[in-house]
Amino acid sequence: MSSLSPLPQTLNNLIRPVQNALLSIPFVSERPKLALAASIVAGLLALEQISYRRKKKDLPGPTWKIPIIGAFLDSLYPTFDGYLAKWYSGPLSCVAVFDRFIVIASGNETSRKILSSPEFAEPALIDSMRKILCNDNWVFLSGKAHTEYRKQLNVLFTRRAMATYLPIQQRVNAKHFDLWLSVGAKAQPFQLFFRELNMESSLRVFMGDYITDEVATRISEEYFRITAALELVNFPIALPGTKVWYAMRARQYIVDEFMKCIPVSRKRMAAGEPVTCMLDSWTKHMMEKRGEQGEEVRVFNDREITLTILTFLFASQDATSSAMTWAFQLLADHPDVLQRVRDEQMAVRNGDLNATVDFEVVEKMVYTRQTVKEILRYRPPVLMVPYQAKKSWDLSPDYTVPSGSMLIPTIWPSLHDPQVYPEPDKFNPDRWGPSGTAEKHPKNFMVFGSGTHYCLGKEYVVMHLMNVIGTASLLMDWKHHATPDSEKIVIFATTYPQDQCVCEFTPRVAAQ
Ligand code: HEM
Incomplete structure (x- = not known):
C-alpha cells in the first residue's frame, strides 16, 4: 500500500482513459479531445467536492476532500493524538476516505444511539472484514x-x-x-509475551488439545497478518501482497485446521468422553437436541462452527492482549493497588497459593474485579466500532446522516467524561466500589459496545483477566521500566503503550 501512486500520477491515470476514449471517436480532432478530457475530469472532481460538501454540511472536518483518496494517507498511520483531536472537535465530525463518507460520533448519547439502532445502522466491521472473516460468517x-x-x-x-x-x-x-520467569530477570518488552498467553489460552479453551502445539504456534504467527490488516480503511482491492491478501491466506490456514478438529470432537462426544473445551461443549450440546429449558437446539454445520470460533478468536485476541498489557503496566505503576489485589487473592484462596480457583472463588474477588474494570475504563482496548448507515438518518437534531455512510461511535470520551468519572485521568479502582460512583453510570461503560451486537465474551474476558492478574500477583513480582513512551498510546488494531511495556519478572519469595 505504501507504493500507492502520488496524487499527480493518480490524476494522470484518471485523465488518460477519458482522453483515450475520446481519441477513439473519429470525428473529434486531437487538441479539442485533450481539452475535452481535461474538462470532463475537472467536472468529475468538482462533483466529488460538491457531493462531499453536501454530506458534510456544518460538521467539523476537512473543508475539502483530497481528490479521489480523501484522508486515505492519514488513515494508514493513525495516531492517538489525531483521534483525540477529532473526537473533541465536536460530538459529531466527519472525514472522507476514497468514496467512503465517514461520520465520527464522540458523544455518549450519539455513540450509543448508533450501536443500539439496528433499524438504521449495522456493524461495518471495516471494509476488508468480509474478505478476512468470509462473507457467510454469522457476524455479518x-x-x-x-x-x-x-x-x-x-x-x-x-x-x-x-x-x-x-x-x-x-x-x-x-x-x-x-x-x-525463565526470561524475565532481564528487562524487555513484554507485550508479545502477554499476547502469546492470550493466544494459547483462547486456542486451548476453544479447541482444546485437538490442535497440536505446532499448529497452535503457526496459528499464533499467522494471526499477526490478520491483526495487521485491521486498519479502519484498507486498500480496497485484496491484491496479492497487500495486507488483506496475507490476512485472507492466514484465515484459510486457521479455518482448515479448525475444520479438522470438529469430526474428532463429535466422535469423542458421541462416545461419551469428557468435555475438554468449548468445541466439545458445543458438539455435545447439539447432540442433546434440547437445551436446559427444553428449547430446541440448532444444529450447526462444520463450517458454521469453524467460522463462529474464528470470530471468537478474532474478537478476543487483540483486545484481550491489549487489556493484559495495560493491566501489568498499571499494576506495576500502582503498587498500592497491586498490594490490595494480592491481599484479596490470599484471602479468597484461604492463604493457600495452590488452592483450586473455581467459579465461586472468582466471584469473591471483588476488588480484583474493580481493578479489571478500571483498567478497561482507563485504557480501553477498542477505541471505535465501525458501523454503517442503512438509510438516511436523523442522528442528531442538527444532522442527518446520508444513507451508506460509515458511522464510527467512539468509546474513549464516554470513559473519560469527568462528570461521570471524576478525575478521569487517575487510575482508581475504588471508583467501582461502594465509595465510588462509576457503577451508577452503566451507559458510559461502552468498553464492550452496546445494543444487539454488544460483546458476547465480556464476562469471559473479565474472568480471564481477573484470573491472570490474581494468580500472577501471588506468584510473581514484576517491575515496569517506565520510559517516556509508556503513557503514549499506539494503535495496532487495539491500543498499546508505545514502548510495548518493558518489564522484569521475578518469582515472589512468598510463593517459593
Ligand atoms: C478486553 C477484551 C474485549 C473487548 C474490549 C471487546 C470489545 C468488543 C466490542 C467493542 C464489540 C462490538 C460491540 C458492538 O458492536 O456493540 C465486541 C463484539 C464482540 N465480541 Fe468482544 N471484546 C473483548 C473480548 C472478547 C472475547 C474474549 C470474545 C469471545 C471469546 C469476544 C467476542 C465478541 C463477539 C462474538 C462479538 C460480536 C457480537 C455480535 O456481533 O453479536 N470478545 N467486543
Whole structure:
C-alpha cells in the first residue's frame, strides 16, 4: 500500500482513459479531445467536492476532500493524538476516505444511539472484514437472523460453561508464567509475551488439545497478518501482497485446521468422553437436541462452527492482549493497588497459593474485579466500532446522516467524561466500589459496545483477566521500566503503550 501512486500520477491515470476514449471517436480532432478530457475530469472532481460538501454540511472536518483518496494517507498511520483531536472537535465530525463518507460520533448519547439502532445502522466491521472473516460468517447477519443465531451461542458463555474453561486457562497461565520467569530477570518488552498467553489460552479453551502445539504456534504467527490488516480503511482491492491478501491466506490456514478438529470432537462426544473445551461443549450440546429449558437446539454445520470460533478468536485476541498489557503496566505503576489485589487473592484462596480457583472463588474477588474494570475504563482496548448507515438518518437534531455512510461511535470520551468519572485521568479502582460512583453510570461503560451486537465474551474476558492478574500477583513480582513512551498510546488494531511495556519478572519469595 505504501507504493500507492502520488496524487499527480493518480490524476494522470484518471485523465488518460477519458482522453483515450475520446481519441477513439473519429470525428473529434486531437487538441479539442485533450481539452475535452481535461474538462470532463475537472467536472468529475468538482462533483466529488460538491457531493462531499453536501454530506458534510456544518460538521467539523476537512473543508475539502483530497481528490479521489480523501484522508486515505492519514488513515494508514493513525495516531492517538489525531483521534483525540477529532473526537473533541465536536460530538459529531466527519472525514472522507476514497468514496467512503465517514461520520465520527464522540458523544455518549450519539455513540450509543448508533450501536443500539439496528433499524438504521449495522456493524461495518471495516471494509476488508468480509474478505478476512468470509462473507457467510454469522457476524455479518443482521436483524432477526443475527439475534436468533447469537441466542444459540449464549450456551458457550454460561456460568456452567465458563466454569469448565477455568482449569484450561489456569493450566495455560501456569505454563506462561514459568516462561516469563525463565526470561524475565532481564528487562524487555513484554507485550508479545502477554499476547502469546492470550493466544494459547483462547486456542486451548476453544479447541482444546485437538490442535497440536505446532499448529497452535503457526496459528499464533499467522494471526499477526490478520491483526495487521485491521486498519479502519484498507486498500480496497485484496491484491496479492497487500495486507488483506496475507490476512485472507492466514484465515484459510486457521479455518482448515479448525475444520479438522470438529469430526474428532463429535466422535469423542458421541462416545461419551469428557468435555475438554468449548468445541466439545458445543458438539455435545447439539447432540442433546434440547437445551436446559427444553428449547430446541440448532444444529450447526462444520463450517458454521469453524467460522463462529474464528470470530471468537478474532474478537478476543487483540483486545484481550491489549487489556493484559495495560493491566501489568498499571499494576506495576500502582503498587498500592497491586498490594490490595494480592491481599484479596490470599484471602479468597484461604492463604493457600495452590488452592483450586473455581467459579465461586472468582466471584469473591471483588476488588480484583474493580481493578479489571478500571483498567478497561482507563485504557480501553477498542477505541471505535465501525458501523454503517442503512438509510438516511436523523442522528442528531442538527444532522442527518446520508444513507451508506460509515458511522464510527467512539468509546474513549464516554470513559473519560469527568462528570461521570471524576478525575478521569487517575487510575482508581475504588471508583467501582461502594465509595465510588462509576457503577451508577452503566451507559458510559461502552468498553464492550452496546445494543444487539454488544460483546458476547465480556464476562469471559473479565474472568480471564481477573484470573491472570490474581494468580500472577501471588506468584510473581514484576517491575515496569517506565520510559517516556509508556503513557503514549499506539494503535495496532487495539491500543498499546508505545514502548510495548518493558518489564522484569521475578518469582515472589512468598510463593517459593
Ligand atoms: C478486553 C477484551 C474485549 C473487548 C474490549 C471487546 C470489545 C468488543 C466490542 C467493542 C464489540 C462490538 C460491540 C458492538 O458492536 O456493540 C465486541 C463484539 C464482540 N465480541 Fe468482544 N471484546 C473483548 C473480548 C472478547 C472475547 C474474549 C470474545 C469471545 C471469546 C469476544 C467476542 C465478541 C463477539 C462474538 C462479538 C460480536 C457480537 C455480535 O456481533 O453479536 N470478545 N467486543
